[in-house]
Amino acid sequence: MLFTTTSALAAAIFAGFVSAQTPAGFTPAVEAKLEVIYGTKATIELGTRFTKAETARQPTIGTSDVALNGTYVWLLIDLDVPSNFQNPSSGPRRTNLHALITGFKSSGQTVSVAGVTNPVYTLTSSSTGPITYVGPSPPAENPPYAHKYVSLLYETPAGFTVTRQQVGQTFGFNLTTFVDAVGLKDAPVRASYLSVAA
Ligand SMILES: *[C@@H]1O[C@H](CO)[C@@H](O)[C@H](O)[C@H]1NC(C)=O
Numbered sequence: 001m002l003f004t005t006t007s008a009l010a011a012a013i014f015a016g017f018v019s020a021q022t023p024a025g026f027t028p029a030v031e032a033k034l035e036v037i038y039g040t041k042a043t044i045e046l047g048t049r050f051t052k053a054e055t056a057r058q059p060t061i062g063t064s065d066v067a068l069n070g071t072y073v074w075l076l077i078d079l080d081v082p083s084n085f086q087n088p089s090s091g092p093r094r095t096n097l098h099a100l101i102t103g104f105k106s107s108g109q110t111v112s113v114a115g116v117t118n119p120v121y122t123l124t125s126s127s128t129g130p131i132t133y134v135g136p137s138p139p140a141e142n143p144p145y146a147h148k149y150v151s152l153l154y155e156t157p158a159g160f161t162v163t164r165q166q167v168g169q170t171f172g173f174n175l176t177t178f179v180d181a182v183g184l185k186d187a188p189v190r191a192s193y194l195s196v197a198a
């Protein structure tokens with residue numbers, strides 16, 4: 001039977017599924033939205049489509065519901081890198097880490113952006129690493145294939161640092177290994193994703 005749970009639980013599960021900001025099947029699933037803004041364009045719906053040109057420079061990140069008051073690390077991960085560039089549909093798709101930047105805190109400022117109801121409380125960091133932002137550049141495929149780029153925001157404890165070595169490889173980046181290595185025990189506080197095709 002499909003509905004062996006109580007209807008309330010089923011509804012809660014369904015609501016959780018619908019409101020996840022991370023792509024279907026991605027672990028961990030995160031429900032609270034991180035606003036990601038490139039110029040004057042934000043991630044509105046799940047997987048909002050952007051061009052390579054639009055995403056060339058590091059976006060502004062923030063929240064539109066409540067200002068965050070901690071310190072955070074932001075990651076941007078491509079989930080759809082072909083294992084075999086000659087024949088992308090032949091194998092599994094892998095990850096590529098496009099940014100891993102520590103030290104994000106509230107800027108104390110907001111920006112208004114089309115499509116987002118409330119002003120966005122922005123987060124800024126004086127750091128650019130340990131992995132400096134690299135814009136999406138998915139290869140052309142036939143048929144065209146839009147890569148999903150997931151943003152994750154983790155709260156970090158006082159004195160948190162990450163060495164380049166702890167990040168591991170960027171191509172095939174393993175999130176589980178990374179969070180274990182640096183001791184990020186709690187789930188991401190915010191997430192969203194966007195998509196870019198060649
Ligand atoms: C930060 O925000 C959380 C959640 O809104 C709140 O519980 C906490 O008291 C705040 N901390 C400070 C230092 O303002």
Ligand SMILES: *[C@@H]1O[C@H](CO)[C@@H](O)[C@H](O)[C@H]1NC(C)=O
Pocket residue numbers: 174175176177
């Ligand atoms: C990431 O690393 C964990 C622990 O080493 C491993 O179990 C998992 O399979 C790895 N994930 C990927 C996608 O390689």
